[in-house]
Amino acid sequence: MSVRNNAIAVVAIACIAVGGLWGVGNLLNPAEEADxxxxxxxxxxxxxxxxxxxxxxxxVQVDVPTKLVVVNKDVVMHDLQVKDDSGGILNFETAPLKAEQHFNAALVAYRPGIYEYFCSYHPEMRGQIIAD
Ligand SMILES: [Cu+2]
Known part of the structure; x- marks a missing residue:
């Protein structure tokens, strides 16, 4: 009777030990993250x-994607667009952004050059993207 109880106790302890080691192993070896x-x-x-x-x-550097985050801190609507017919840069437009909304995008230039970004609501909101 006592031998059987001891055997059950040993099995239980072994399970706890293995579970503990497995947990520690996960802490020591976190999932691979993207570089x-x-x-x-x-x-x-x-x-x-x-x-x-x-x-x-x-x-930006040609062929090096650049993360772009646009945040609207005004009360009026804004967006940001890149529209270039030369094919030298990835064209895109953010969604129309209301106050405090943000949009993630990527700038990707395919050829060296000077391109333009702008807000479609406000002609004065425009600047240059210089790719080399
Ligand atoms: Cu605007």
Whole structure:
């Protein structure tokens, strides 16, 4: 009787030990994460009908995707579009952004050149994307 109880106890302890080791193993070896060390990012805040106050030049490298986050900090609607017929850059448009909405996009230039980004609601909100 006592031998059987001991055997049950040993099995239970073994299960706890294995479970514990498995848990520790997961902590020591977290799931592989994507290598995003080469990803560059740009944050544009639409505010007082400018982007970042100055509609800054954005420098990108050809064939290096650049993460772009557009945030609308105004009460009026804004968006951001890249529309270029040369084929040298990926065209896109954000959704129409209401106050405090944001949109993630990527700038991808295929050829060196100077391209334009702009807000379709406000002609004065425009700047250059310089790809080299
Ligand atoms: Cu705008």
């Amino acid at each position: 995003v060390s080469g990803v560059q990012g740009v944050l544009l805040l639409a505010q007082r009908s400018t982007f970042n106050g100055t509609n800054p030049d954005i420098w």
